[in-house]
Amino acid sequence: MTDYTLYCFAQSGHSYKVASYLNLAGLHWSPRFVDFFAGEARSPEYRQINSMGECPVLVHGDVKLSQSGVILDYLVKETGQFAPANEADAREVLRWVLWDNHKGSSQFGTTRFMLNFLPEKHRNEAVNSFLLGRCKAALTILNNHLNGRGWMVGSAPTLADLCCSSYLFYPEPFGFERANLPHIDAWLTRLEALPNWQHPYDLMPGHPLPGTA
Numbered sequence: 528m529t530d531y532t533l534y535c536f537a538q539s540g541h542s543y544k545v546a547s548y549l550n551l552a553g554l555h556w557s558p559r560f561v562d563f564f565a566g567e568a569r570s571p572e573y574r575q576i577n578s579m580g581e582c583p584v585l586v587h588g589d590v591k592l593s594q595s596g597v598i599l600d601y602l603v604k605e606t607g608q609f610a611p612a613n614e615a616d617a618r619e620v621l622r623w624v625l626w627d628n629h630k631g632s633s634q635f636g637t638t639r640f641m642l643n644f645l646p647e648k649h650r651n652e653a654v655n656s657f658l659l660g661r662c663k664a665a666l667t668i669l670n671n672h673l674n675g676r677g678w679m680v681g682s683a684p685t686l687a688d689l690c691c692s693s694y695l696f697y698p699e700p701f702g703f704e705r706a707n708l709p710h711i712d713a714w715l716t717r718l719e720a721l722p723n724w725q726h727p728y729d730l731m732p733g734h735p736l737p738g739t740a
Contacts (some may be wrong), residue, residue, distance in 0.1 A: 531556035536657035537562045538644070540636050540694035541595040542583040543727040547689055548599055550609040550723045552728060562730040564644070565666035593734060596624050599686045609689070612681050619680045631669065634661045635694035639701040662702040668712065673710035677717065680731035684721065692718055696727055 531549055532737050535542035548558040554603060561567050570579045575719050577584045577593045584591065585598045586607075592598045611617040612637070638658040641650060645740050675682060679687035695715060705712040718724060728734040 529588040529652075532559055532586040533557070533729050534559045534586075535731050537728050538560050538697075539582050539731075539733040540632055540697065540727070541562065541581075542731060543696070544595045544620055544689050545583045545585060545598050545602075545691045546727070546730050547707050547724070548609065548686075550593070550725055551689075551721055552602070553723060554602075554606065562733070564736060568572055573705050596686075596690070599624075599689065602640055603686060605677060607684075609683075609685050611682070611685050616681045616685070620685050620687045624690050627690040629685075630665045631691055632662075632694055634658065634665050635701055635703070638662050639694065639697060639699050641700040641703055659702040665704060666708060670708040670710045673714050676710075676714075677713070684718065688714075688718060693727075 531554055533542065533545055533549065533556055534668065535546055544555075546558065560705075561573065563582065565575055568577075568582060569684075574580055575589075579593060581593060583595055583598060583617045585599075585601070590601070592601055611620045638655070638661070641655055641658060678684050679691060692715060695705075695711065
């Protein structure tokens with residue numbers, strides 16, 4: 528089996544979705560650090576790897592894929608791990624992956640960036656307040672869905688769990704407090720207990736950022 532190479536950086540929640548899958552599935556993989564904060568993802572050289580200028584990118588033999596949802600779908604079909612139990616569950620997993628990309632990770636990642644990584648002189652209080660409201664709404668939906676459930680879909684972890692949880696393991700504030708959302712907190716604890724689970728800052732290169740250690 529050809530090893531997997533993942534273009535990623537530690538602060539990327541989308542990269543973490545794939546890195547976490549690779550690790551939890553026990554696959555042979557190696558990270559290739561992308562210096563996002565120094566502008567590498569916008570460089571002409573990186574645009575040859577991914578014309579969208581984004582992370583993650585997965586390389587597996589002759590296969591090169593971008594967009595975390597596409598990569599995860601590929602990995603499930605390659606390995607059979609974290610696959611939904613049936614067609615009905617598969618549609619539900621897809622529903623939550625799409626929800627996460629639109630209402631979950633997109634809000635959490637943007638808000639976290641604006642509050643923690645954007646230079647203070649460029650921060651806008653009104654924009655940040657709006658984003659925090661969007662995060663709160665998404666977190667409420669997620670917490671309510673997990674009430675009485677062990678996992679997002681079915682009786683075992685799937686792509687839906689890896690996608691919807693990724694940004695919630697980061698320590699930087701973006702309006703999320705585990706203690707205030709007990710169903711999310713219990714779910715994250717279950718994910719942390721899975722064999723080979725690792726925190727994003729332990730799993731991928733690039734942390735801490737220069738000058739922040």
